[in-house]
Amino acid sequence: MSQDETANPASAPRGCAVVTGASSGIGAAxxxxxxxxxxxxxxxxxRKDRLEEVVARCAGRGRAxxxxxxxxxxxxxxxxxxxxxxxxxxxxxxxxGTESVAEADEAAWTAMYETNVxxxxxxxxxxxxxxxxxxDGQVITIGSVAGREPYEGGAGYNAAKHAxxxxxxxxxxxxxxxxxxxCQIDPGMVETEFTLNRLGGDAEGASAVYAGxxxxxxxxxxxxxxxxATRPPHVNIDAMTVxxxxxxxxxxxxRRS
Ligand code: 8X3
Numbered sequence: 001m002s003q004d005e006t007a008n009p010a011s012a013p014r015g016c017a018v019v020t021g022a023s024s025g026i027g028a029a030x031x032x033x034x035x036x037x038x039x040x041x042x043x044x045x046x047r048k049d050r051l052e053e054v055v056a057r058c059a060g061r062g063r064a065x066x067x068x069x070x071x072x073x074x075x076x077x078x079x080x081x082x083x084x085x086x087x088x089x090x091x092x093x094x095x096x097g098t099e100s101v102a103e104a105d106e107a108a109w110t111a112m113y114e115t116n117v118x119x120x121x122x123x124x125x126x127x128x129x130x131x132x133x134x135x136d137g138q139v140i141t142i143g144s145v146a147g148r149e150p151y152e153g154g155a156g157y158n159a160a161k162h163a164x165x166x167x168x169x170x171x172x173x174x175x176x177x178x179x180x181x182x183c184q185i186d187p188g189m190v191e192t193e194f195t196l197n198r199l200g201g202d203a204e205g206a207s208a209v210y211a212g213x214x215x216x217x218x219x220x221x222x223x224x225x226x227x228x229a230t231r232p233p234h235v236n237i238d239a240m241t242v243x244x245x246x247x248x249x250x251x252x253x254x255r256r257s
Contacts, residue, residue, distance in 0.1 A: 015086030069119030212255030
């Protein structure tokens with residue numbers, strides 16, 4: 001790819017991008033954005049009906065496949081349907097609960113670990129051969145500020161996302177000499193269904209999280225993914241933390257009264 005094409009990504013022919021958790025939020029916005037940049041996009045998620053709605057916004061360059069990253073058989077079946085992968089966006093993940101360590105719900109911890117950590121591992125493992133074969137593969141994992149900075153009430157999610165951060169860093173080391181770049185993008189507060197899910201559907205609680213501040217939106221992170229993906233092959237953006245201007249660290253937020 002020439003520097004000119006990099007500067008004007010929409011004009012460049014692209015390869016194939018795989019996006020997990022693509023039925024909503026950051027995953028959906030990323031799939032649509034990568035399609036707008038010219039990528040053929042394979043969208044994976046459990047909710048096939050919602051995936052199809054996202055595919056309809058992918059300019060004819062999207063394909064929906066069922067995927068539950070917490071299920072090894074589902075990951076294997078998903079990967080078997082994909083012949084080419086230049087960019088893998090590991091986005092599937094969630095938080096559940098805000099209990100203290102003393103009150104920790106082990107089922108919630110297990111579920112978070114299963115999807116955020118093992119899910120990311122399974123999908124990455126499944127696609128590494130295609131990424132290497134592409135000659136310029138990229139793994140872009142959506143981590144979280146929670147994987148960089150622990151906060152009270154966040155232990156289960158903090159632990160899972162810190163594990164993701166560790167895995168990303170190890171992968172980067174282990175792929176030395178291979179034609180695969182590895183990046184982790186760590187968003188802070190992004191207004192999506194994330195918080196509503198974390199709080200078990202408590203809409204009032206979820207809107208209080210963003211009260212008086214301006215959070216990021218999914219498109220902000222999608223554009224970061226697109227920028228990382230379209231750097232020239234010799235450039236590896238190792239990590240990127242993206243916070244709203246009002247959020248100065250994981251739990252320090254400026255709110256207008
Ligand atoms: C989401 C960011 O601050 O809710 O990954 O943990 S936070």
